[in-house]
Amino acid sequence: MNTFDFEIIIERFPIFLKATIPTIQLTLLAITFGTIIGLIIALMKISQKKPLMIIGTFYTWIFRGIPLLVQLFIIYYGLPSIGIEFSPREAAALGLSLCGGAYIAEIIRAGIQSIDKGQMEAAYSLGMSWEQAMFRVIIPQSLKRLIPPMGNEFITLLKDTSLVAVISMVELLRTAQTQASATFKPFEMYVTAGFIYLMLTTLFTILFNKLEERLALSE
Amino acid sequence: MMVELKQIYKSFGTLEVLKDVSLTIEKGEVLVIIGPSGSGKSTLLRCINQLEKINQGEIIVTGQVVARKHPGEKEFVLPLKQVYKLREKIGMVFQRFNLFPHMKAVRNVAEAPIHVAKVPKKEAYERACQMLKKVGLSDKEQAYPAHLSGGQQQRLAIARALAMEPEIMLFDEPTSALDPELVGEVLQVMKDLAKEGMTMAVVTHEMSFAKDVADRVIFMDEGRIVEQGTPQEIFGQPTQERTRTFLRKILN
Ligand SMILES: Nc1ncnc2c1ncn2[C@@H]1O[C@H](COP(=O)(O)OP(=O)(O)O)[C@@H](O)[C@H]1O
Ligand SMILES: [Mg+2]
Numbered sequence: 001m002n003t004f005d006f007e008i009i010i011e012r013f014p015i016f017l018k019a020t021i022p023t024i025q026l027t028l029l030a031i032t033f034g035t036i037i038g039l040i041i042a043l044m045k046i047s048q049k050k051p052l053m054i055i056g057t058f059y060t061w062i063f064r065g066i067p068l069l070v071q072l073f074i075i076y077y078g079l080p081s082i083g084i085e086f087s088p089r090e091a092a093a094l095g096l097s098l099c100g101g102a103y104i105a106e107i108i109r110a111g112i113q114s115i116d117k118g119q120m121e122a123a124y125s126l127g128m129s130w131e132q133a134m135f136r137v138i139i140p141q142s143l144k145r146l147i148p149p150m151g152n153e154f155i156t157l158l159k160d161t162s163l164v165a166v167i168s169m170v171e172l173l174r175t176a177q178t179q180a181s182a183t184f185k186p187f188e189m190y191v192t193a194g195f196i197y198l199m200l201t202t203l204f205t206i207l208f209n210k211l212e213e214r215l216a217l218s219e
Numbered sequence: 220m221m222v223e224l225k226q227i228y229k230s231f232g233t234l235e236v237l238k239d240v241s242l243t244i245e246k247g248e249v250l251v252i253i254g255p256s257g258s259g260k261s262t263l264l265r266c267i268n269q270l271e272k273i274n275q276g277e278i279i280v281t282g283q284v285v286a287r288k289h290p291g292e293k294e295f296v297l298p299l300k301q302v303y304k305l306r307e308k309i310g311m312v313f314q315r316f317n318l319f320p321h322m323k324a325v326r327n328v329a330e331a332p333i334h335v336a337k338v339p340k341k342e343a344y345e346r347a348c349q350m351l352k353k354v355g356l357s358d359k360e361q362a363y364p365a366h367l368s369g370g371q372q373q374r375l376a377i378a379r380a381l382a383m384e385p386e387i388m389l390f391d392e393p394t395s396a397l398d399p400e401l402v403g404e405v406l407q408v409m410k411d412l413a414k415e416g417m418t419m420a421v422v423t424h425e426m427s428f429a430k431d432v433a434d435r436v437i438f439m440d441e442g443r444i445v446e447q448g449t450p451q452e453i454f455g456q457p458t459q460e461r462t463r464t465f466l467r468k469i470l471n
Contacts, residue, residue, distance in 0.1 A: 116317070118317035121311075122317035122319070124268075124306060125270065125309070125310070125311035126307075126383055127336070127383060128334070128335055129303050132334055132335070136334060137319055141319075141321050
């Protein structure tokens with residue numbers, strides 16, 4: 001039995017920290033584009049227009065129904081055979097945004113539909129269009145309710161960035177893999193990666209709790 | 220003529236809610252609609268501003284055809300953009316106020332003038348303050364709806380509707396959600412409005428308001444207009460048995 005080697009962790013820690021940067025970048029990209037996609041898909045699903053509703057429903061069906069890992073394989077290993085090639089970074093950002101967008105769409109849709117029907121009617125009765133009612137009256141009210149589930153989804157996205165190690169994007173888990181084989185200390189290296197993920201998700205949780213508190217105060 | 224409804228039919232699925240309802244509202248008239256719960260009063264009001272679409276009949280508001288659907292004839296429905304425009308002319312006050320909870324009182328009132336009527340911000344806020352004054356809420360400009368009493372909330376909702384300078388106001392049981400001691404202040408605002416010559420259609424169970432303010436009273440039951448007349452006629456000598464039964468119940 002070997003003992004747990006703290007020294008190797010301290011020695012390799014700078015490499016891990018550097019690898020944390022792409023993980024964070026990827027998370028932020030996925031959150032940004034996932035939220036934009038999610039908002040668009042959610043609005044399509046609740047619009048009264050049949051074709052838009054069908055597209056929105058189809059989108060969430062596909063991207064929530066196929067495992068993210070399989071989606072990443074399709075994008076990175078599959079698409080080149082029909083002439084569409086992405087770098088690992090691009091494929092990772094695309095896959096996470098598309099999939100995150102589907103989950104975020106459901107969160108936003110539920111948030112919007114939780115607002116009292118009377119709000120839409122009051123907005124309409126004042127002459128507002130559907131778009132005005134949505135963006136001035138309904139969505140601002142749903143924001144507060146969106147924060148807890150959005151926080152959860154962002155944390156899920158952060159953790160899911162580790163999946164992109166399989167398409168050879170250099171990020172935290174991939175770095176742990178290479179360090180594990182370089183040092184012959186897989187336990188130490190993977191625990192280090194796990195520890196950093198834990199710190200990141202904890203940080204996210206604290207940030208979102210703060211945000212929730214602040215919004216609760218504003219009313 | 221402010222509003223003309225001709226032979227309106229409206230169903231929700233298989234439930235027929237309005238059956239052959241015809242009705243006119245003159246400019247400056249105060250019309251009070253009474254009737255048991257579920258008789259179609261709210262639906263009737265909501266057809267006027269197109270929150271509900273009719274199945275059959277014709278709606279004309281300030282001379283403009285809003286919907287015309289007669290069997291065997293080509294249907295006409297107002298395009299969506301024009302429906303939005305139409306609603307600017309029609310103020311509506313709801314039983315449950317439906318104020319915007321994330322906006323301060325003054326913003327509740329100024330929001331539609333700014334973004335719908337495109338009134339410059341400064342002017343819209345000035346006008347909003349005037350409206351608040353009119354309904355006795357001058358000191359509540361910066362309050363959020365949640366911090367107002369029910370009576371204050373409903374007066375704010377009235378100010379919000381008035382800020383669009385509507386030609387007609389629809390009231391759907393404006394005092395039904397209020398504690399009894401707060402009903403009077405809302406009715407007073409409505410009385411003042413009537414005195415100024417506003418055209419109003421009011422669904423209410425406040426019979427004293429109907430007696431004092433209404434030019435005409437309509438009694439509805441099961442989706443039909445059973446009887447209409449002056450308050451004296453309806454409350455004094457109703458001709459229909461159903462009207463008498465309803466009035467006996469509501470006046471105890
Ligand atoms: N959106 C709707 N969907 C289905 N049924 C409805 C809807 N709105 C109203 N109704 C039904 O129509 C009938 C008349 O309703 P309403 O016009 O609200 O009556 P009132 O205002 O006189 O109480 C009721 O039976 C009610 O349940
Ligand atoms: Mg009603």
